[in-house]
Amino acid sequence: MKQEIATPNNGNSLAAECVDEASVLKILEKHDEDRGGLIAILEEIQREYGYLPEKALRVVSDKTKHSLVDVYGVATFYRSFSLKPRGKHLVCACLGTACHVRGAPSIVEELEQQLAVKAGETTADMEFTLETVNCLGACALGPVVVIDGHYSSKVRKYRVGQLVDEARRGFDSTEIGNDQRIFPIDVSCPHCNHSLMDEAFVIDGHPSIKVSVSFDHEDGSLRLSCLYGHYRISTELDIPIGTVVNFRCPHCHVQLPSTSDCSVCGAPMVPMLVYGGGMLQICSRRGCKNHMLDLA
Amino acid sequence: MITLRINGLDVSVEQGSTLLEAARFLGFPIPTLCHMDGLSPYGACRVCVVEIGEEPKTKLVSSCTYPAEERLNVRTASARVLRARRMILELLLASCPQSKTIQDLASAHGIRQQRFKQEYEDCILCGLCVRMCEEQMMAKAIGFRNRGQNRSIGTPFDIKSDVCRLCGGCIYVCPACQLRCTYTQPDKAICGGCANLAPPCLEKEQFDDMMCYMDPCVACEVEKKAQKER
The missing domain is CATH 3.10.20.740 (Ubiquitin-like (UB roll))
Incomplete structure (x- = not known):
């Protein structure tokens, strides 16, 4: 057998040093060691670091009943585990039979050229990792390229450059501009009709919606993204997922009056007036994404 | 029964x-x-x-x-x-x-001819050495790595294992002699036997009837070659 030398990430001693034993132990704590969920542990470590650092594997074998040989064997057996540091963006090109006959090899070639790496490698600036898979199960849409979880179907050579650029900018930021379903809204308090918009605090490049919130004897302010369907919030409070929060207007300090309950989780819906006529209702439970928009 | x-x-x-x-x-x-x-x-x-x-x-x-x-x-x-x-x-x-x-x-078994392309691998992946290491030597220093075509036997990360005691059990049981002495590359050696323990074969003149389980031993071959070149 030819010796396949898995480079123990020589070129990235910096990343290897960043591995914190405590954070690996924290991951291990979450998993019941007796059940032997080695793959689940490794998956979580990979989620944390983007790859499986040597030190983390050693910690896993020290703290669980698995020997280092077994841990290493599992880590090298599965394609989804990587022992080498991976880039910020993961580019995954399908080379399955259907994609292959529809021209996937030339797409991979183009990707290799654009990123200046071979398949399986990471660019020098640690931005992109190019990988190939043998089938993504979307054969009718081939050739398929997945970048950071965003699927692109029927990719042609000329689109490769666009996709790489989009990934570099980040898919989320491009979506706001292009996606018709996401748009900014202006809202005001239904009681005092004072605008809730806060120009000074910007989320996603738009003014945020400022409200006062309280729960369990704690109160403070909460800022919501004004982009409809974008759900981003910013708050100094540590609101646990699932908590029902009281919303108050920061100007008149009156609790935003609830007229209905959430159809998903049963928590009160919080109303806000939409500028130009209409009513927005959002669920007051943290983590529940239910909302309604009635435009007059 | x-x-x-x-x-x-x-x-x-x-x-x-x-x-x-x-x-x-x-x-x-x-x-x-x-x-x-x-x-x-x-x-x-x-x-x-x-x-x-x-x-x-x-x-x-x-x-x-x-x-x-x-x-x-x-x-x-x-x-x-x-x-x-x-x-x-x-x-x-x-x-x-x-x-x-x-x-x-x-x-x-009466095979006189070879019809297939010879690959000259060092391993048939029979796993004898892995089981020897785990079950008899209680070391678990070597194991299978990778998958399919790239499957191989060795230590994690291809560096000398902390738990390996250089017992040589893996070499002893190997039918294909994958783990024969890696004399010239002591860093990659799984046992490092030849490089670390000064194997008897290198002093053959002194011990003429020495037994060597590695036949032919890479160390001897390298030595012979070096002598010829001189």
Whole structure:
């Protein structure tokens, strides 16, 4: 057998040093060691670091009943585990039979050229990792390229450059501009009709919606993204997922009056007036994404 | 006790024994590569195939892993078994033509020619060394890595293992001698035997009747070559 030398990430001693034993132990704590969920542990470590650092594997074998040989064997057996540091963006090109006959090899070639790496490698600036898979199960849409979880179907050579650029900018930021379903809204308090918009605090490049919130004897302010369907919030409070929060207007300090309950989780819906006529209702439970928009 | 029929002879063996054990108990030879007494059966090399069942629905199984069953009809050297065994040996020989163990076995089975492309691998992935390390030496220093075509045996991260005690058990059991001395690359050595322990073969003049389990030993070959060049 030819010796396949898995480079123990020589070129990235910096990343290897960043591995914190405590954070690996924290991951291990979450998993019941007796059940032997080695793959689940490794998956979580990979989620944390983007790859499986040597030190983390050693910690896993020290703290669980698995020997280092077994841990290493599992880590090298599965394609989804990587022992080498991976880039910020993961580019995954399908080379399955259907994609292959529809021209996937030339797409991979183009990707290799654009990123200046071979398949399986990471660019020098640690931005992109190019990988190939043998089938993504979307054969009718081939050739398929997945970048950071965003699927692109029927990719042609000329689109490769666009996709790489989009990934570099980040898919989320491009979506706001292009996606018709996401748009900014202006809202005001239904009681005092004072605008809730806060120009000074910007989320996603738009003014945020400022409200006062309280729960369990704690109160403070909460800022919501004004982009409809974008759900981003910013708050100094540590609101646990699932908590029902009281919303108050920061100007008149009156609790935003609830007229209905959430159809998903049963928590009160919080109303806000939409500028130009209409009513927005959002669920007051943290983590529940239910909302309604009635435009007059 | 379980009564079964091997090559037409009725035999009683203990519950839980394998077909290989039963056949060897009766004196029927079955060649093996990945089997060793004291190690768990693995069924990797397939050289120990036997034919079980009644005509016309017989099938080939590896005797080292198949447990003896009541009234099972086993043939250890039928035409079908020999044909399959020859093919397996020829394929093993193609991947490891330099292994003396495999060569001997192949020639004993009447293989005189090699039809396949020779790969000159150092390993047939029989897992003997891995089981030796784990089950007899309690070390777990080496194991299987990667998958499919890239599957290989070695230490994690290809560096010298902390738990390896340089016992040499892996070299001793290897039929293909994958883990023979890596004299010239002591860093990558799994046991480092030659480089670290000063093997007897290097001082052959002093100990003329020294036994060496590595035949031919890489260390000796390298030494010879160096002498010739001088």
